[in-house]
Amino acid sequence: MREVNILVLGFGNVGQEFVRMVEKKRDRVEQDYEIKPVWLTVFRRETRWDIAKGYDILPLFKRDLSTLFHPLQTGKVKDDLQLCLQTASPGVLLDCSVSDPQTGKPGYEIWKSALEAGWHVVTASKGPLVYDFKGIQEAAQKKSCRLGISGAAAAALPTVDLACYALAGTEIRRIEGILNGTSNYVLTRMSEGQSYAEALKAAQGKGIAEPDPSMDVKGWDTAFKILIIANAVFGAAYNLEDMTVTGIDTLTLKELEEASKKGLRFKLLGRYEKMNEGEVLEVAPKALDPSHPLYQVSGSEKGISFETDTMGTITVIGGRSSPVGAAAALLKDLINICSST
Amino acid sequence: MREVNILVLGFGNVGQEFVRMVEKKRDRVEQDYEIKPVWLTVFRRETRWDIAKGYDILPLFKRDLSTLFHPLQTGKVKDDLQLCLQTASPGVLLDCSVSDPQTGKPGYEIWKSALEAGWHVVTASKGPLVYDFKGIQEAAQKKSCRLGISGAAAAALPTVDLACYALAGTEIRRIEGILNGTSNYVLTRMSEGQSYAEALKAAQGKGIAEPDPSMDVKGWDTAFKILIIANAVFGAAYNLEDMTVTGIDTLTLKELEEASKKGLRFKLLGRYEKMNEGEVLEVAPKALDPSHPLYQVSGSEKGISFETDTMGTITVIGGRSSPVGAAAALLKDLINICSST
Numbered sequence: 001m002r003e004v005n006i007l008v009l010g011f012g013n014v015g016q017e018f019v020r021m022v023e024k025k026r027d028r029v030e031q032d033y034e035i036k037p038v039w040l041t042v043f044r045r046e047t048r049w050d051i052a053k054g055y056d057i058l059p060l061f062k063r064d065l066s067t068l069f070h071p072l073q074t075g076k077v078k079d080d081l082q083l084c085l086q087t088a089s090p091g092v093l094l095d096c097s098v099s100d101p102q103t104g105k106p107g108y109e110i111w112k113s114a115l116e117a118g119w120h121v122v123t124a125s126k127g128p129l130v131y132d133f134k135g136i137q138e139a140a141q142k143k144s145c146r147l148g149i150s151g152a153a154a155a156a157l158p159t160v161d162l163a164c165y166a167l168a169g170t171e172i173r174r175i176e177g178i179l180n181g182t183s184n185y186v187l188t189r190m191s192e193g194q195s196y197a198e199a200l201k202a203a204q205g206k207g208i209a210e211p212d213p214s215m216d217v218k219g220w221d222t223a224f225k226i227l228i229i230a231n232a233v234f235g236a237a238y239n240l241e242d243m244t245v246t247g248i249d250t251l252t253l254k255e256l257e258e259a260s261k262k263g264l265r266f267k268l269l270g271r272y273e274k275m276n277e278g279e280v281l282e283v284a285p286k287a288l289d290p291s292h293p294l295y296q297v298s299g300s301e302k303g304i305s306f307e308t309d310t311m312g313t314i315t316v317i318g319g320r321s322s323p324v325g326a327a328a329a330l331l332k333d334l335i336n337i338c339s340s341t
Numbered sequence: 342m343r344e345v346n347i348l349v350l351g352f353g354n355v356g357q358e359f360v361r362m363v364e365k366k367r368d369r370v371e372q373d374y375e376i377k378p379v380w381l382t383v384f385r386r387e388t389r390w391d392i393a394k395g396y397d398i399l400p401l402f403k404r405d406l407s408t409l410f411h412p413l414q415t416g417k418v419k420d421d422l423q424l425c426l427q428t429a430s431p432g433v434l435l436d437c438s439v440s441d442p443q444t445g446k447p448g449y450e451i452w453k454s455a456l457e458a459g460w461h462v463v464t465a466s467k468g469p470l471v472y473d474f475k476g477i478q479e480a481a482q483k484k485s486c487r488l489g490i491s492g493a494a495a496a497a498l499p500t501v502d503l504a505c506y507a508l509a510g511t512e513i514r515r516i517e518g519i520l521n522g523t524s525n526y527v528l529t530r531m532s533e534g535q536s537y538a539e540a541l542k543a544a545q546g547k548g549i550a551e552p553d554p555s556m557d558v559k560g561w562d563t564a565f566k567i568l569i570i571a572n573a574v575f576g577a578a579y580n581l582e583d584m585t586v587t588g589i590d591t592l593t594l595k596e597l598e599e600a601s602k603k604g605l606r607f608k609l610l611g612r613y614e615k616m617n618e619g620e621v622l623e624v625a626p627k628a629l630d631p632s633h634p635l636y637q638v639s640g641s642e643k644g645i646s647f648e649t650d651t652m653g654t655i656t657v658i659g660g661r662s663s664p665v666g667a668a669a670a671l672l673k674d675l676i677n678i679c680s681s682t
Contacts, residue, residue, distance in 0.1 A: 021651065025510065028510075028512075029510065033509075033510075156651075156652040156653060156655075157655070158503065158507035158508070158655065161506060161507045162499065162503065162507050165502060165506050165507070165677060166499035166502045166503050166506070166507065166673070167499070167673070168374075168672075168673045168676045168677055168680075169366065169369075169370065169374075169669065169672040169673045169675075169676045170669060170673070171369075293658065293659065296637050305659075308669075310362065310497075310661070310665055310666065310668070310669035310672075311497040311659075311660055311661055311666055311669045311670070312497060312659055312660055312661030312666060313659045314497075314498070314499065314657060314658075314659045314660055315657065315658045315659050316503075316655060316656065316657050316658075317634065317655075317656045317657075317658070318634065318646075318652075318653055318654045318655045318656050319652055319653055319655055320651070320652055320653030324651055325651065325652055325653060327651070328510065328511060328649075328651035328652045329652070331509075331510040331651075332507070332508070332509045332510045332511070334510075335509045335510045336506060336509055339509075340681055
């Protein structure tokens with residue numbers, strides 16, 4: 001049995017669900033994988049980084065947080081976080097916070113400190129990976145630390161681990177993914193005759209789309225994911241400037257109707273392809289014919305397809321889109337990292 | 342860079358393709374995974390176990406086989422195999438031979454010797470796994486050896502590794518697989534109006550079905566695969582006697598037509614399910630409706646679907662059915678085992 005210190009960053013829906021899931025599955029995790037997760041502490045940002053307290057989940061923690069770090073009540077939470085990273089036995093930094101993809105802040109600096117101190121990083125946060133994937137990867141390699149990025153790359157839909165593990169030894173020539181549930185839901189409703197505005201409203205009504213859906217419908221969420229996947233799979237250093245990103249918000253009902261008449265379905269695809277003239281990395285709506293492996297992916301479902309040299313095309317579809325699905329992806333990475341290191 | 346001795350058992354289409362593929366990809370394997378495959382020798386059964394020679398692939402081998410073991414010319418090839426396992430530095434036994442699922446012979450005894458001597462086993466052969474999965478697994482664990490069984494469990498379609506790695510930490514409640522390309526091809530043609538005999542003849546004409554297709558159409562190939570997958574995923578000890586196996590050879594065109602009228606498609610499913618009253622493990626043709634994740638899997642394509650507690654349902658479709666696809670599955674297992682041990 002191996003004890004693994006876990007430092008949780010961010011304590012919204014996903015962070016709370018992760019803690020709940022680990023406690024619910026603790027016996028199986030300890031028995032099947034010989035890993036004993038130890039909750040070190042939770043850092044949470046409200047107006048400033050702050051320690052989570054008062055949540056009904058706290059009784060689950062084995063330690064009394066208030067005794068763990070002295071300056072707890074001083075408000076110097078950033079210092080506390082650094083102190084924790086420097087003094088505790090390195091385990092896993094579990095990032096469920098939100099960081100800015102343009103600057104990587106605030107996660108980027110925290111990850112760098114954590115990796116430098118020998119912590120593995122498992123993340124649902126995309127910001128630092130979009131901002132500087134290569135820099136993060138090099139910082140990890142330098143200290144033989146591992147990055148668990150499933151939670152930032154379509155979560156419960158297997159993407160990076162499928163490519164790196166189940167397709168090990170193949171050359172991946174093309175990746176196509178429907179990676180954003182909101183866009184796919186809106187397109188599916190539009191193909192049934194609803195206008196963009198009606199479909200979006202329906203998605204918001206069902207809690208699929210956020211009140212401000214622009215990151216989803218303008219293609220940015222898809223762009224972040226395919227960028228992270230491509231960098232992870234190819235050990236590359238692509239950034240957003242290498243991509244063209246087109247959303248679904250400019251598609252007209254007429255375009256969808258015409259596609260439908262030809263038996264085609266519009267999908268918002270994140271795409272990587274090796275061409276003779278170099279690699280293409282883009283996000284755009286594409287009209288797919290029924291023979292396309294992602295043609296059937298409808299509603300808020302996601303899917304990804306890998307074209308390889310020796311295994312043919314491998315397509316994965318499904319994976320729950322919810323805090324539970326995201327937490328499950330984090331747990332998977334935690335298990336795979338701690339079982340193999 | 343880590344040198345890995347490889348002892349190849351069986352040198353038919355898959356074995357030869359495997360050696361060819363490793364040599365073709367040698368630079369990438371050495372560079373990306375820091376593994377240097379070293380060909381030790383090839384054992385081949387003709388009328389007796391015999392050393393492969395005279396194949397145009399032999400110049401690829403770095404060693405002169407005839408000098409490696411003294412009794413080479415004596416015909417005592419079984420002794421040579423044992424000598425090789427006992428005296429060489431243990432690496433990977435790569436089994437591309439054919440063994441009897443009822444008795445495990447001849448692979449079973451060879452694997453046991455190999456594992457006892459510290460060799461990992463990577464296999465395209467199902468026989469020993471169907472015969473005594475648990476026994477093999479225990480022999481491996483005793484010596485901290487690993488089993489690479491992708492090649493015996495739908496090959497280029499990821500099954501076991503997807504479940505154990507990409508779904509780590511989930512509870513898998515149901516597995517359904519279209520695992521036999523021949524049966525699925527025949528069913529697809531029948532759903533287009535051909536008779537069973539016509540469809541089978543077409544499959545044989547295309548090289549999809551073997552001259553004696555009974556293992557495929559009677560469901561046994563599917564049974565072997567779902568049995569291996571269930572045992573691997575659940576660490577169980579199911580055997581063929583725990584299963585009911587029904588093939589497609591008794592389905593009538595009328596049954597298919599009636600299903601078709603209702604919008605259903607018949608598929609030969611290998612199925613595992615956790616029920617209140619215990620587990621069900623079976624092979625049978627089922628009429629699927631369009632919402633089923635495997636409804637779209639047509640022709641000689643394969644697919645598998647996992648229903649989990651926390652990630653929802655994850656379905657993988659595709660994977661080349663050919664000696665190249667099988668060799669790629671063997672290479673993947675070799676890489677994953679040698680990278681992590």
